[in-house]
Amino acid sequence: MTPADARSALGEIEQTAAKIRRLIAHGHFAPLLILWGGIWIAGFGCQQFFPAQAGWAWLVLDLGGFLGSWLVAVRQQSPMKKKGDPRIGLFWVALMVYGVIWMGLLLSFPDARNPSAEFLAAMTRRTGAYWATVPMFGYVVAGLFLDRFLAWLGLAVTGLTLLGFVFAGDYFSLWVAITGGGALILSGLFIRKFWR
């Protein structure tokens, strides 16, 4: 075998492995990203334009999202047969630790006894930022295990959310709806089109 043949064989190995990893990711993630992107746009859009109804809207949207995710999982017969994966436990532990630490940093309100209008607006923004970034940390952790693309997506949406938190002011919810929800939907469409 010549060095050129060996190089070609190694290239073939890399391409095949990438194809399989993407095939698995395609089946699992594309529909979920599109579904949750739509939920983000609807939820944060409602928070921006109908803040009084946002609590109920989020409840209904989240329930719909979990039901939809369950349907996606049931309908898509996985091409893989997996043994128990200890990383799933690690994923949830990491997400909970992050959620608690982030909650301490972002959602501690020392002057909550006398809430002013500014305080309430700040609380809404902080709560929005919290619930937008915690799931994205899940994407980062899952991306480290499964595919770096998801990790970069999680970091990008977290960065966009924090950028909006600092600069978007009263339009923070609209900012998160467009950037976060949009990023999720576009990523889902990208995976659906190119990861085959």
Place this chain on the structure above:
Amino acid sequence: MPELDKIIHSPARLRIMSALMALRRDDALDFSTLGGTLALTDGNLGAHLQTLEEAGYVKIEKSFVQRKPRTHVRSTARGRAQFEAHVESLREIIKGA
């Protein structure tokens, strides 16, 4: 010249092993997905898998999912070790050039 594994060396079997090596240890891939992804017919894939199974490189498992028969393929510890040695030999060939 580094020694290459004669069983894995065949282009189709190299791709089959590459696909299975992309999974986690103990995970298995559906037969038809494997064939579709590698553009191999069922007969062709079956013949290559038989060769790999006889060498102890893969394990073929048949089961029923929602009353339909399904076949899954996984790499064995021996298969993974042989594949890694094969890849190492390929790298040595390139280095030696």
